Amino acid sequence: MAIIEVQSLSKVFGNDPRRAFPLLDQGWSKERIAKETKLTVGVNRVSFSIEPGEIFVIMGLSGSGKSTLVRLLNRLIEPTSGKVLINGKDIVQLSPEDLRQVRRKKISMIFQKFALFPHRSVLENVEYGLEIQGVDKEKRRAKAKQTLELVGLAGLEDSRPDELSGGMQQRVGLARGLANDPDILLMDEAFSALDPLIRKDMQDELLELQATMKKTIIFITHDLDEALRIGDRIALMKDGAVVQIGSPEEILTNPANAYVERFVEDVDLSKVLTASNVMIRAETIAIDRGPRVALQLMRDRGISNLYVVDKLRQLIGVVTAEDSAGAIKSGKTLEDIIIRETPTVSPDVHLALLFDVVSSAKIPVAVIDERQRLLGIIIRGAVLAALSGNSGAEAGEIDERA
Structure with a gap:
């Protein structure tokens, strides 16, 4: 609801x-x-x-x-x-x-101009909302101190607002808004x-607080x-x-x-879009299959590699068409030819951080979740298409898996 x-x-x-x-x-x-x-x-x-x-x-x-x-x-x-x-x-x-x-x-409201009482200490400003609710003095002071510690202002309880920087004053305003829970x-x-720099710090602070609050x-x-x-x-x-x-x-x-x-x-789309926005479906094969099955799947799909997964779809590695053909001749199993050092990223990584990984990888980069399950793969064309305003499906005519 x-x-x-x-x-x-x-x-x-x-x-x-x-x-x-x-x-x-x-x-x-x-x-x-x-x-x-x-x-x-x-x-x-x-x-x-x-x-x-x-x-x-x-x-x-x-x-x-x-x-x-x-x-x-x-x-x-x-x-x-x-x-x-x-x-x-x-x-x-x-x-x-x-x-x-x-x-x-x-509901609590936090304003642009901080709206702090200049004649009150930092602690008294933070406990003000609890004070007008009639909360006992000891309880409201304890809650105010706890909230100041949460926003990184422990030790400044007795300071006046005009003794603090703009960023610290805004933290006081945030603490006051949070104090009555x-x-x-x-x-x-x-x-x-x-x-600008303090503003970015406060954005980070808010996101960190939100992760727990x-x-x-x-x-x-x-x-x-x-x-x-x-x-x-x-x-x-x-x-x-x-x-x-x-x-x-x-x-x-x-x-x-x-x-x-x-x-x-x-x-700048590279700082907003993430791996999950540009990944495409990965062609996979189960670990218990053989190299002949792998090679046939790659031929049918017109690709040169497959991502090997277990029954929980956890990524094990990659096999190539060349290695699969060699394994058939030498009698090796699929497990013998798996390339286990596969480049991987999490789905929430921004494109700006993917350029080096994608450009240097010899195979598409695998996108995995916190359980190591394979979610998709990233090809170079998808990254370039996303940055030009197209979708991952319009990633261009070259698929690095082929």
Whole structure:
């Protein structure tokens, strides 16, 4: 079950905002509506769902509606229409008191400008959310210290925010958001005020924390590289509407329209696509077969090597047509001629790290999982095709297995 489900959520700013809906149905643009009615369409009937533990990135250019959308998810901005279901309960219908409880216990928000209290220590900033919940002082201090240690700030509890670097201040903000153990983190341009190197460090920090926390994170950014790097899925917005939702690979390889295509055209695909995106099916043979069977299979399929696997499809090695023919003449078994030092990679390795392996390998590189099971193989043509924007199936006319 989705932890968050957004159904036809809209926000129109101005007097009598529902006047905008029939105009949108008639195809009026956001600009025309603003000019002729003085209404501003912030979010236009957006729908999506988010799974527990997912990093869901909402991105778009300035004015696309992404920051308005994230504030609708916790009703910092009141929706004009639509539903926001959290664990099946529509928070749009909640009373002020029930909404406060959701904000205190279910959702935390981390802002771009850190929003730290300058007169409070780091520890006091982190425990603030627990303090307003009425948590006992000793318990909230213990929890705040534990969270500061989690984000790498142990020993700085008594410091003031102005004594810390920008990256450290953002870690304090992150710790404060995590201290009350929320199910959902809303992060609005949380790293955009940081220098590029510190920003990358914070992205790494977030991914490392997420590996253990398993929180549901809605992350707002205008930076495509950041979205591709941290997002499990990305929702791309334009003029208040979501124009495409998909994994980073889907957004890059199958843009929904010309706008998305222009948005992603300058992305370095080698740093986004992985081995799993370009691998093709491997031709295999079981370890208990003989060299005659191997040679016949290679002839039938027009290839010059086969990948040897056991009954669990764990990779053992490779046999070639030449070695199989020799084994038939000399009376050797298939096991005698297996090349066991086979180049392998994991499915999540980025293409940028594959160039040296693929270019120097005499046979296609095997893709294996953590159990050593063979998932597929990578040929040079597939890598080049992916980087040029084509799919692995269009990898070119040369198959290095032949």
